[in-house]
Amino acid sequence: MNQHHYRLWSPLAGGVELLLGADASTTVPMTRGADGWWTAEADPGDGRYAFRVDDGIAIPDPRSRRQPDGVHAPSALVDTSAFSWTDSGWRGVELEGAVVYELHVGTFSPEGTFDGIVEHLDHLRDLGVTVIELMPVAAFPGRHGWGYDGVAPYAVHEPYGGPEGLARLVDAAHAAGLAVWLDVVHNHLGPSGNYLSLAGPYFTDRRHTPWGQAVNLDGPLSDEVRAYLLDNVRMWLEDYHLDGLRLDAVHELHDDRAIHLLEEMAALADEISGRTGVPRMLVAESDRNDPATVTPRATGGAGGLGLHGQWADDVHHALHTALTGESQGYYGDFAADPDALVTVLGSSPFLHAGTYSSFRGRVHGRPVDPAVTPGWRYVAALQTHDQVGNRAAGDRIGHGIPPGRQAAGAALLLTSPWTPMLFMGEEWGASTPWQYFTDHEEEELATAIREGRRREFASHGWSQEVPDPQAESTVRASTLDWDEVRREPHATMLDWYRTLLRLRRELPALRGPLGEGEVRREPAGDGEVVTVRRGDVEVVVVLGDGRLERPAEGHLRASFGEVALGDGTLVVGPDSAAILQVRP
Template identity: 45%
Template structure:
């Protein structure tokens, strides 16, 4: 069942909204003319009205039970915010991507962006002005944090309450289409972050329409979305249609599904299973692939296992364990969920398999956690050293650039980009952005603002941070999170940017690095020296990497396979603002070498 507004042949436009327990619903036009149109209810609780003439910019509410006016839950645009009327959108657009077929995840270099803080203007059009910079970096997949309409002008996007509507302060539907169109013209895929596990608190009128929520389960944000209780069929339909909406009207290439561990569903066919099924059908109809990438805190490989083998069939999953393993080795932090990490063996296992916790006991969780990802293809695992969560959910929103020395930033970049997995970068990390990424909102209700402030303080309890968190409601908190683009053009920022460009180039052009496969991989580590050795190969292309997570130089006898190995990357060299390398251009097996602290080196052999 398609919901919202749709053209119905030559009859006009059909307005459809679900409200099974409502006694009356009428379509209330408010601008540019006023008119009230009664709606008729079908057996499944959908109210419908046919309107012959509908033009762009008509604003409307649904009048519920003759007593209150509410925006359309499937509104495509809320020009006056979450409490204002919905607006009819004509989705005709001069698309110039008719030959675009997207980018396979195996080739993606993902780059996560928050539209509001990515540029001074904080709009879709302003992002367009930076696409050439991203393409020059080597990025070919722009991952946009949620843009579904949220309250006010400042928000991470996870407080959205109109899943079909494009945020008005970013540029609305036309702005998003222009951005996607320009991305495709430049060979960049667009991944959109969507939230199907909860709705934000302000402007959330879904309860007044029907049983969209259930108290059977609790999420960190309150009652869960009703995916398996009575009337859940229509709720599932609402969110599945939403996914297709982004593909159909905005040419989005992939969706990143936020926190799927908070999507509670005990049905025989899980919501994610049904969603992937429907997206596959849509892809066949459209003649090209659309993808689903999940974020999950469960370490459950079933998320990406094929539906035929009993999984949900997602095309990819974020791997937090990789981040935690890398972060703790770089920073030495051991509070909160970092308590479970901090050893070389953790990162070695993550490089080999993906999940570190695959059924082992977690001290942080006080229980066994996860299942094995050993058989999950490398092409379905996304890794990172930073993202919006891992930065923004720190009390002071510090990036790695504020936590570790410059040499360690290059080490982190190399580990992510030269791993056998899909790499994700967070905006600004490529030049060592120094501004924090803080949590910010712009709610209208003072009581809600105070609740958010209190909730943020409680979230940091496990980390024992003593500072006072910045006020999330303050505009200053938002402005502090803006990128400083000028830093990428000078000094150490430019050097680090050039380092990222070079490493991405190697990843793309060296077959052993571009071929993502766990079977063509050997990795080991030395706990005492904090050294990781990694070998990757594809046909005649072989590479050998050494990562030193020790802050001091380490001497050892090389464990290189036979043959002559040529150095093609050394992060400690002076050209990368390093202290200077102690390694020769060519190395032989069983040669004693010294690798500088917090550095990585990459050797290549094409003759094995």
């Protein structure tokens, strides 16, 4: 008889039972250790198991690797060491020089699975992408969802293909020369299926996040909570061979300890990188505009948190306002500052760097020293899941502006000093929206989500009808249509993105250091001209109905729209872009 060792950390419990079988019909008493860990040895049977704390309800394992019957059902044993890997020769992808592609597993392909992504790896490699960033795959309620309401941080969402499906995708991506990052959520759990609080003091009433209680990182009994999150990082990077993690909203990880949890995570990733010879990246989403997030760690406490990269939303906001003219909400600061685009394309990933933010009503951010944190540590995008999906109708930037203007925005982003990131389908100007969707079985929760989003968008002045998050049609509408890749105008846009990424590889000036370049923004008729000079490369775009005609020397390396270079004169028409190679 094969015995399995079961463990549960529940330091405040008076008694804990192990429940075996899919029907949880076999009960085994567990023994408490001095450290608050309860243990038991038992025949695993069908591999399903759960726990009962103090005669309460059956709860899944907080460290469950698989929830085959959903997040409310018993957990299932998984032996991750039994995965069949073929990537022993994989050497990884450094952040410097990377091109990131954010995608949602459930809507990237018609199959909505990890295997569905494998079918399109050649497309991503040929596009010029080097890193795939998966939105969260930790188990969440129902079949469909964004993943930010996950409740089983160690389990891989079963409808996507479960643990083995994720391993197959990572292995196939490595074979195709692509790294894989995963978006993980450590700052909160979703509202349905959150049994973690029944196991132990994982959360605290001392602090709160926009989604509820904060994680207990520095209160009583918090050592094991920190270990829980650090072990989660280790699992993804080691057991699933992932090349990096995107850490969701790290500003909501409230930690007053001298050594912040994020610094511990960075040290762990660095240790794994050094031991395996494969670089592992931790990239933060942070609302603080603080370069200390990616300032290297140092002995004696003089360094930063040591994460390897962070999202730079200010770059997106400045590009978005310049391309669309929108000025509501947090876009207001960027629309009001005529130098916003010049700043984020030339000198800083943060518009707010110790300056006043009218949206926040206070001074925000800290200046960036490029000698300490180079430009490639900041991940910038023209679109992200947040900026598309959190619009009332989930409309992409290309749905509200001409194709030439999106192409011009892409030229500005993909020739910038930041690490660029694309959102799935952006490269061909996908016609499909990407909307917010959930699959909660509790009607009261579903109703609250529907009404809450409608109220939120109404308060911001959105006039569009808000799609029903619970409707299957919302998911279908948000699923990419891969037939578009071969049709116009999508094929032309795809060729433009491929060209831009090829030039980024070929022309060192486009990956040059932060601050080494000149950016100008000038009115032109009913539009404006943005000119960026980096070394021997000049990027010229016209936004709107303006027109540029001026002397120019050099070679036209790429163009989109109405562009001509002849007899020493450059002509760029409305919503068009030109990239020239000129004398240094």
